[in-house]
Amino acid sequence: MAGRVSTPGATVVSRALALLFAFDEQHRRLTLSELAARADLPLPTAHRLVGELVAGGALAKRSDGAYVVSRKLWTVGLLAPLPSGLRETAGPFLNDIHAATRATVHLAIREGIRTLYLERLTGRASVPVVSTVGSYLPLHSTGVGKVLLAYAPADVQEAALAQLTRFTPHTITHAGRLEKQLIEIRERGYATTTEEMTLGACSVAVPIRPLGPDGPVVAAVGLVVPNLRSHRAALLAALQVAAQGIGRSITA
Amino acid sequence: MAGRVSTPGATVVSRALALLFAFDEQHRRLTLSELAARADLPLPTAHRLVGELVAGGALAKRSDGAYVVSRKLWTVGLLAPLPSGLRETAGPFLNDIHAATRATVHLAIREGIRTLYLERLTGRASVPVVSTVGSYLPLHSTGVGKVLLAYAPADVQEAALAQLTRFTPHTITHAGRLEKQLIEIRERGYATTTEEMTLGACSVAVPIRPLGPDGPVVAAVGLVVPNLRSHRAALLAALQVAAQGIGRSITA
DNA sequence: GTGATCCTTCCACTCAGCGGAAGCCCATCG
DNA sequence: CGATGGGCTTCCGCTGAGTGGAAGGATCAC
Numbered sequence: 001m002a003g004r005v006s007t008p009g010a011t012v013v014s015r016a017l018a019l020l021f022a023f024d025e026q027h028r029r030l031t032l033s034e035l036a037a038r039a040d041l042p043l044p045t046a047h048r049l050v051g052e053l054v055a056g057g058a059l060a061k062r063s064d065g066a067y068v069v070s071r072k073l074w075t076v077g078l079l080a081p082l083p084s085g086l087r088e089t090a091g092p093f094l095n096d097i098h099a100a101t102r103a104t105v106h107l108a109i110r111e112g113i114r115t116l117y118l119e120r121l122t123g124r125a126s127v128p129v130v131s132t133v134g135s136y137l138p139l140h141s142t143g144v145g146k147v148l149l150a151y152a153p154a155d156v157q158e159a160a161l162a163q164l165t166r167f168t169p170h171t172i173t174h175a176g177r178l179e180k181q182l183i184e185i186r187e188r189g190y191a192t193t194t195e196e197m198t199l200g201a202c203s204v205a206v207p208i209r210p211l212g213p214d215g216p217v218v219a220a221v222g223l224v225v226p227n228l229r230s231h232r233a234a235l236l237a238a239l240q241v242a243a244q245g246i247g248r249s250i251t252a
Numbered sequence: 253m254a255g256r257v258s259t260p261g262a263t264v265v266s267r268a269l270a271l272l273f274a275f276d277e278q279h280r281r282l283t284l285s286e287l288a289a290r291a292d293l294p295l296p297t298a299h300r301l302v303g304e305l306v307a308g309g310a311l312a313k314r315s316d317g318a319y320v321v322s323r324k325l326w327t328v329g330l331l332a333p334l335p336s337g338l339r340e341t342a343g344p345f346l347n348d349i350h351a352a353t354r355a356t357v358h359l360a361i362r363e364g365i366r367t368l369y370l371e372r373l374t375g376r377a378s379v380p381v382v383s384t385v386g387s388y389l390p391l392h393s394t395g396v397g398k399v400l401l402a403y404a405p406a407d408v409q410e411a412a413l414a415q416l417t418r419f420t421p422h423t424i425t426h427a428g429r430l431e432k433q434l435i436e437i438r439e440r441g442y443a444t445t446t447e448e449m450t451l452g453a454c455s456v457a458v459p460i461r462p463l464g465p466d467g468p469v470v471a472a473v474g475l476v477v478p479n480l481r482s483h484r485a486a487l488l489a490a491l492q493v494a495a496q497g498i499g500r501s502i503t504a
Numbered sequence: 505g506t507g508a509t510c511c512t513t514c515c516a517c518t519c520a521g522c523g524g525a526a527g528c529c530c531a532t533c534g
Numbered sequence: 535c536g537a538t539g540g541g542c543t544t545c546c547g548c549t550g551a552g553t554g555g556a557a558g559g560a561t562c563a564c
Contacts, residue, residue: 011551012264012521013301017308021324023331033541042523047543049265056269065542069332071363072273077329078386079275080321091374095347111323122343134330259520264552285510294554299512317511 015041016049020058020069025135029066083109083218084210087118089249093242094121094221100238101231103223104129106205110148113160115139118219127226128198140164140178141171143203143222146191150182151207151217157182170195189213190236192228202228206239210250221246267293268301272310272325277387281318335361335470336462339370341501345494346373346473352490353483355475356381358457362400365412367391370471379476380450392416392430393423395455395474398443402434403459403469409434422447441465442488444480454480458491462502473498 022030022038030038036046050067053059060070090107098105104123108115114136122129131137139149139160149160157179164173172178185191190206197203205222209215221243223235274282274290282290288298302319305311312322342359350357356375360367366388374381383389391401391412401412409431416425424430437443442458449455457474461467473495475487 011304013268013304014308016265016268017305017310020328021309023328025331028331028333031541032543043542044523044525044544045521048521048523052263052265053269056266057273058269069328071332071334071368073325074329074332074334075368075386075388076272076275076321077326078384079277079280080323080326080329081280082323082326088374095350095373098347099351116323116327121347122340132330134327136327259553263520283510284512295511296513296554296556297552300552 012049015039015045016053019046019049019053020073023069025132029062029068031066035067082118084250086219086246086250090119090208090219090221090246093245093249094119097121097221097223097238097242098123101223101225101235103127103225103235106131106142106144106222106224107219108144108148108222109219110139110152110156111136113139113156113163115142115145115148117144123224127201127224129201129224130198137197138163138165141167141193141197143191143193143205143224144220146181146185146193147205147207147220147222148217150185150191167197168195168199170199172196190239191222192232194228200226202226204228204232204235204239206236206243208243208246208250210247212247218250219246264301267291267297268305271298271301271305272321275321277384281314281320283318287319334370336502338471338498338502342371342460342471342473342498345497345501346371349373349473349475349490349494350375353475353477353487355379355477355487358383358394358396358474358476359471360396360400360474361471362391362404362408363388365391365408365415367394367397367400369396375476379453379478381453381476382450389449390415390417393419393445393449395443395445395457395476396472398433398437398445399457399459399472399474400469402437402443419449420447420451422451424448442491443474444484446480452478454478456480456484456487456491458488458495460495460498460502462499464499470502471498 018039019035022035032047032050033043035050036043039046050059054061057070057072059067061067094105094107098121102124104127105121106117107119108117117131117133117135120131120133137145139145149157161175161178164175166173190204193203195201201224203222203224205220207217208219208221209217221239270291271287274287284299284302285295287302288295291298302311306313309322309324311319313319346357346359350373354376356379357373358369359371360369369383369385369387372383372385389397391397401409413427413430416427418425442456445455447453453476455474455476457472459469460471460473461469473491
């Protein structure tokens with residue numbers, strides 16, 4: 001009776017991808033029914049497609065029945081071209097910052113109206129940090145995010161300013177106030193946050209500009225510490241040295 | 253006239269995955285025809301499927317027409333569970349080794365009869381290194397590989413010993429000789445290589461055993477240097493300290 | 505212009521994919 | 535211990551999504 005009745009604008013490929021992309025930071029392991037729900041597919045359909053994805057090596061089935069992303073897909077994902085081999089060239093410099101400050105160090109780029117974290121070195125200090133490598137966060141509430149936003153095209157800024165989600169009492173949710181900060185950031189060449197993403201975490205961040213202080217901003221480096229009161233200048237200096245080094249390594 | 257004639261045991265999903273997995277270390281960017289050839293698909297079919305993969309955000313099309321793995325897939329790939337969050341826990345220890353030795357440091361696990369590199373910190377010394385994070389290498393010709401092989405199940409050893417590809421004049425291609433080395437590795441608790449993978453590169457590696465010296469081997473750490481003559485003891489010590497630290501962090 | 509190479513579109517055929525329904529398995533509960 | 539329920543798996547008849555040979559463009563080299 002049933003038959004291939006409904007397939008409203010969805011192809012097999014798009015469904016399969018919907019299943020793959022059903023995984024995220026909060027959902028690293030999913031059961032079949034969760035997958036079906038998150039990909040918005042009927043259970044039998046999800047069952048079959050997931051089976052094929054497992055057979056093809058894109059997903060793996062745990063002994064407890066839950067599904068996870070496979071190592072093979074991890075391998076393929078790593079082949080994605082990140083701008084100018086940024087991670088590789090930045091690596092040593094990030095280690096330097098980390099060694100010098102013992103803070104949590106971030107390397108991030110902007111993707112649309114979100115921050116994409118390319119690298120994170122966890123610091124010694126007990127600061128709560130929500131970022132993970134490969135995760136997306138908004139642009140308005142983190143150090144690296146504000147830097148990336150400050151140098152983003154007008155339309156991106158507009159879109160980002162239109163949704164200033166509140167995370168803590170200190171998150172800047174007033175567009176006008178944030179815009180003023182963006183001007184300051186461009187003038188001073190760095191951004192700071194004080195508990196705007198997570199209580200107990202402050203940050204400093206600077207842009208990476210391979211072609212010098214007038215060239216485009218391709219990424220941002222930043223660090224997270226419990227407070228900025230005493231060490232701000234030293235932290236900023238470490239960041240700026242690294243950012244310049246990374247910039248130079250990219251053009252070279 | 254044609255019609256849906258041939259589909260020999262291949263589903264849309266399997267074909268789409270074949271296209272995704274057509275990318276590898278040596279082929280980070282592929283043209284449509286290369287993709288079609290590598291996935292063994294007729295060109296029109298590849299064209300359509302690749303189009304859907306791009307639409308779905310799994311691949312991206314460069315301005316020059318070549319296709320690459322998308323950042324979105326990078327993001328999803330990072331969600332793959334690697335044993336016990338090995339990368340995260342090992343990170344600081346690897347940094348320590350790297351700082352102490354300035355050599356190229358590797359963290360790897362065994363997957364089937366190959367070494368899978370989870371992490372690499374590039375050293376200062378100008379040593380040619382072929383590994384990349386996410387890449388696979390054989391088990392018989394690298395330091396970490398030999399460690400992983402020494403503690404692998406019998407059937408894996410058998411399979412690995414059956415194909416000892418030669419990379420340099422020093423690569424061990426004689427099964428009997430390698431087997432003797434594996435015994436030594438288990439006795440001494442570490443492996444070395446001398447220009448067996450790449451000319452001008454030697455290595456030391458030790459196993460990571462979370463449950464102590466009798467427990468299973470879950471991974472290996474190793475480092476690559478121009479030669480082992482003088483520093484062998486110091487390098488080995490640094491590795492063993494780190495391996496123990498990592499092992500303890502995992503069980504904790 | 506001619507030829508080669510690669511990409512894109514067309515289209516008639518048909519079987520791979522579809523998903524409601526039903527069956528299973530295994531907890532949990534009264 | 536039977537009942538209830540939630541999640542997974544299998545079944546199966548219908549049909550339009552997927553197929554790929556052929557043809558049409560686009561681009562470059564000589």
